[in-house]
Amino acid sequence: MSGARLRIAMHGAAGRMGQAIARAAIDAGDAELVAAIDRSGTGSVEGIAVTSDLGAIAGADVVIDFSHRDAVRGVAEACGKHGKPLVVGTTGLADDAIAALDALARTQRVVLAANTSVGVTVLFHLAREAARLLGEDFDAEIIEVHHGRKLDAPSGTALRLAEAVAEGKHLDASSFVHGRSGMVGARKKKEIGIHAVRASDVIGEHTLMLSGPSERLELVHRAHDRGLFARGALRAARWVASPGAPGRYDMRAVLGLG
Numbered sequence: 001m002s003g004a005r006l007r008i009a010m011h012g013a014a015g016r017m018g019q020a021i022a023r024a025a026i027d028a029g030d031a032e033l034v035a036a037i038d039r040s041g042t043g044s045v046e047g048i049a050v051t052s053d054l055g056a057i058a059g060a061d062v063v064i065d066f067s068h069r070d071a072v073r074g075v076a077e078a079c080g081k082h083g084k085p086l087v088v089g090t091t092g093l094a095d096d097a098i099a100a101l102d103a104l105a106r107t108q109r110v111v112l113a114a115n116t117s118v119g120v121t122v123l124f125h126l127a128r129e130a131a132r133l134l135g136e137d138f139d140a141e142i143i144e145v146h147h148g149r150k151l152d153a154p155s156g157t158a159l160r161l162a163e164a165v166a167e168g169k170h171l172d173a174s175s176f177v178h179g180r181s182g183m184v185g186a187r188k189k190k191e192i193g194i195h196a197v198r199a200s201d202v203i204g205e206h207t208l209m210l211s212g213p214s215e216r217l218e219l220v221h222r223a224h225d226r227g228l229f230a231r232g233a234l235r236a237a238r239w240v241a242s243p244g245a246p247g248r249y250d251m252r253a254v255l256g257l258g
């Protein structure tokens, strides 16, 4: 990076996240959009003409991708060709896309993050630590709340949260219990309960309840608006464009959590 404003090439620029990141970059003041790339190749994002040409990344310090799982391999290859670090927020990647990111990570810094929220990244960290410190006397239950239009349950974030708790408790996914209904019997010590609530227009809430004898600790994350992903992606972009060892990293590394 040049020391001046961070020059960003946004891939998937015309999408919801692409536009949110472009706006967040302008609000932040220390970054600017220099290329808006989208398969449509028409229109503009924050005054930058949209192009379908991946060669437009040449003038950027960093590339951010929030597009489609099938497009990520091509972005990774273009970053390799032009020598650019890359932040990928696109979810559901297939093995060939991951392999292309790993190939790029041999020469560039790459961040791959299915959830770029800074608060959620810290929540996972605290959940792992709290579960480890409180031990098996404390029952772990996770409750997520999302708007009624959400198609999958539980949320991917709730599952990652359960994995963090399982890590802290030295358990694995076989301990996950989804919802409870009927004569399920007494709660087993090693269960990690996961519950999905669907409610009108809630953007996303995740609660980890750790209940022990005579006391209960709760960790809660509430999303106020979708800008949280955009701000986190910008933070990842600043980090990935700064000097450091090439490799594939996640949001934990961006926040210095190891």
Ligand code: NAD
Pocket: 011, 012, 013, 014, 015, 016, 017, 018, 037, 038, 039, 040, 066, 067, 068, 069, 070, 071, 088, 089, 090, 091, 092, 113, 114, 115, 116, 117, 229
């Ligand atoms: P969207 O559909 O609004 O936008 C995607 C954009 O990518 C569209 O403009 C589309 O034209 C473009 N696109 C699709 N295929 C392309 C291709 N082959 N080449 C170039 N551009 C292409 O979707 P969205 O809500 O912005 O989400 C985009 C991705 O980001 C999804 O995978 C979503 O799951 C993920 N996402 C991640 C986070 C996170 O925190 N990491 C948060 C929200 C969404």
